[in-house]
Amino acid sequence: MAEITAALVKKLREKASAGIMDCKKALAANDGDLEASVDWLRTKGLATAANKAGRTAAEGLIGIAVRNNAGAVVEVNAETDFVARNETFQEFVKSVAEIALDTGDDIDAVNASAYPGTERDVKEQLTHLIATIGENMVLRRVSVLKAEKGTLASYIHNALAPGLGKIGSLVSLESESAGDALDLLGKQLAMHVAAAKPQAISGDDLDPDVVTREKVILVEQARDSGRPDDIIKKMVEGRLRKFYEEVCLLDQTFVIDGETKVSQVIDVAAKEIGKPIVVNGFILFILGERIEKGGGNFAAEVSAAASV
Secondary structure (H helix, E strand, O other), X not given: OOOOOHHHHHHHHHHHOOOHHHHHHHHHHOOOOHHHHHHHHHHOOOOOOOOOOOOOXXXXXXXXXXXXXXXXXXXXXXXXXXXXXXXXXHHHHHHHHHHHHHHOOOHHHHHHOEOOOOOOEHHHXXXXXXXXXXXXXXXEEEEEEEOOOEEEEEEXXXXXXXXXXXXXXXXXXXXXXXXHHHHHHHHXXXXXXXXXXXXXXXXXXXXHHHHHHHHHHHHHHHHOOOOOHHHHHHHHHHXXXXXXXXXXXXXXXXXXXXXOEHHHHHXXXXXXXXXXXXXXXXXXEEOOOOOOOOOOOHHHHHHHHHHO
């Protein structure tokens, strides 16, 4: 039997937004397994958050660079928000995003690339910044998205400077048409992604393990109602549709008007421009997601996050 420590209970409370005693019961029932305890709480209706992506804990910046229908998003972490406002740090994030457009999303290739205006590579330049500014920093992740035909749109929420902020998104739209109408749609969808935080374009693109896990939880919740099996099946189907509406881009309600499904917005735009429009992909970076910020050595935690 795993020891149920106060720290473990605290971590579960932060993930599930449930009470202390309920968290203790969940951990005891699941031998201290954190994720299983979250599912247990959700099954019992005691957890308020579903499919939580993770706590935003680390500081730093998200940077975006776009060139010739290709976009790169990078996350560079630091220990304090103060560093994010440092012009030298901001210039580093911008430069790394530009470099990623050429190297692709191989973080090792980015680190090994020459840093402009110096005789150092990116990794060496980051080490130089750490020594100069006095805080630990990590190039945590890099991702690149392209639009072969159509448009590539970007969005930074609450930008500290052009292309720099704490939430960044890219959306690739494929279409035989091009122009202001398609560009506007791409920009709006990039804003939507940043606000609604979809996990996939459609249900077909969702991780099968995520869908299976959700079905198990929904079935257990429905069985607790005491309804017959045929009613339970319909309840699960309805709740699964609701789940897709929450996590799948095309099924979500468009944040711009708060009424129309994203898929319908795209269909209307396609009719207006006279050519089909397909969402080819999207990227969403939220600063510090999946990095736990505790009371210990945060610099060490950020450094460890580089291997996530």
